[in-house]
Amino acid sequence: MxxxxxxxxxxxxxxxxxxxAYPAVKLETVLQEVQSVWDKTxxxxxxxxxxxxxxxxxxxxxxxxxxxxxxxxxxRWESKTDGTxxxxxxxxxxxxxxxAQRGRTVVDIYxxxxxxxxxxxxxxxxxxxxxxxLYKPKLLDQKGNFVRLELTPLGKKEETYIAEIDKKSxxxxxxxxxxxxxxxxxxxxxxxxxxxxxxxxxxxxxxKEDIVNRAY
Numbered sequence: 548m549x550x551x552x553x554x555x556x557x558x559x560x561x562x563x564x565x566x567x568a569y570p571a572v573k574l575e576t577v578l579q580e581v582q583s584v585w586d587k588t589x590x591x592x593x594x595x596x597x598x599x600x601x602x603x604x605x606x607x608x609x610x611x612x613x614x615x616x617x618x619x620x621x622x623r624w625e626s627k628t629d630g631t632x633x634x635x636x637x638x639x640x641x642x643x644x645x646x647a648q649r650g651r652t653v654v655d656i657y658x659x660x661x662x663x664x665x666x667x668x669x670x671x672x673x674x675x676x677x678x679x680x681l682y683k684p685k686l687l688d689q690k691g692n693f694v695r696l697e698l699t700p701l702g703k704k705e706e707t708y709i710a711e712i713d714k715k716s717x718x719x720x721x722x723x724x725x726x727x728x729x730x731x732x733x734x735x736x737x738x739x740x741x742x743x744x745x746x747x748x749x750x751x752x753x754x755k756e757d758i759v760n761r762a763y
Contacts, residue, residue, distance in 0.1 A: 572694060573686075574686040577686070577694050577717070578679060578684060581678065581712060582677065584717045584740075587741075588618070588741060589617070590742055591614075592614065592615045592742065592744060593614055595736070596733075597611075597731065597732070597733045599730075600729060601729055602727070602729060603728055610626050610628045611626070612625045612626040612628065615748060615749075617746070620636070621636055621637075621749040622635040623748055630644075630645040630646075631644055634748075634750075636749045638658065638659050638661070639656070639660070640659075641654065641657075642654070642656075648758055651758050652756070652757045652758070653757070654753045654757050654759045655760045655762070656759065656761045657762045658763070680701075681700065681701060682699060682700055682701060683699040683701055687709070692713060692714050692715065693712060693713060693720055694714060695710070695712075696709070697709055698710055706725065706726055708723070708724045709724065716738075718738050719735055720734065721733065722734075
């Protein structure tokens, strides 16, 4: 099964959370504030818009939906565009694709999500990992309400991320990254933190007509 880039991006993205009203800030200040805000965040939810531009095909795929996180190990990515749901509950990964085969919902279940997604990303998003221990940061610019950071992963050859941080809340506004084949941009709108999220949203019970695939 293909690697789920949306899930990957979403895991990383959620953690980093235009006028000239805000003064210039230093890189170290931004990193300290972002880390402080995320350390105090126990739950996170936000509507998102994602665009994935194919450099080979010349087209762009757009997705809208909502992301929910409960620290330290629960995550839900729900696409309102095609109905796809991706859930991580502790180590269990459940991928739900409505009407994917013969008009029936396909449910793929993996006992260890790390085999389908980068485990460092979940640690970054839902754990207590320090940003500077995972990424080499660089301050690109700070136009209007946002600070743009370049974040290069340490120790692995992975994509470099461009994160736009809101100067007021120090939450993520947008995240962009490129590969040789695609350019992906993810935006969050009016994120909410430390609100009660129903734990049942991180569970999925397949229906009788669902096609269920279990990995072992």
